[in-house]
Amino acid sequence: PHDPFVAPKKYFDMYPLEDCDPIELPEGYKPPYEHSLLPWSKEFDKFDDQDKREFLRSYYACTTFMDAQVGRLLDALEETGQLDNTLIxxxxxxxxxxxxxxxxxxxxxxxxxxxxxxxxxFGYGIYLIFEG
Incomplete structure (x- = not known):
């Protein structure tokens, strides 16, 4: 997922902000090839730790929400007997x-x-043939 991050509140609640630790880069760190990053990359320097924690929390929440939706799809395929003949x-x-x-x-x-x-x-009912 990427921004805008949208997920039900319960998924955000799974990730308390104090548990979302931003990556710590060494003081004065400059990424390799910094000159080739887009000019607005400097905009990310304005993020404080709280902003970074909220960003991480949002990313984690949306990833977990997406995983839950894939789980619902797999459950439905299994319940209807279609999982073994479905390519995902x-x-x-x-x-x-x-x-x-x-x-x-x-x-x-x-x-x-x-x-x-x-x-x-793919399930047992799917046969893949590779030619090359």
């Missing part, structure tokens, strides 16, 4: 920074920005 592909188009390299978002070529999720799951 779950993917994202980018990774996400949670403070690494002084960045709080996507749109970089750092590992955190390019590490995109990709999961394939």
């Amino acid at each position: 592909v779950f993917f994202g188009d980018h990774g996400y920074h949670l403070g690494e390299n002084k960045w709080w978002n996507k749109v970089t070529l750092y590992e955190q920005g390019t590490r995109a999720p990709f999961i394939i799951s």
Whole structure:
């Protein structure tokens, strides 16, 4: 997930702010290739610890909410007897920074920005044939 972060309140309540510790970078840290980050990257410097905790909490809440929705889908497939003949592909188009390299978002070529999720799951009734 990414901003705007939207999830029911109960998912935010799972993550108390005091448990959402921001990444601590060394004093004076400059990310490699800082010159190539977008000009507005300096905007992230204005975030204080409270802002960072709220950002992390929101990210965690939305990730947990999304996981719960995937769980609902899997439960419904199982309850209707469709799980074993269903191909599920779950993917994202980018990774996400949670403070690494002084960045709080996507749109970089750092590992955190390019590490995109990709999961394939299929039941016993699905047969995949690869040709090549």
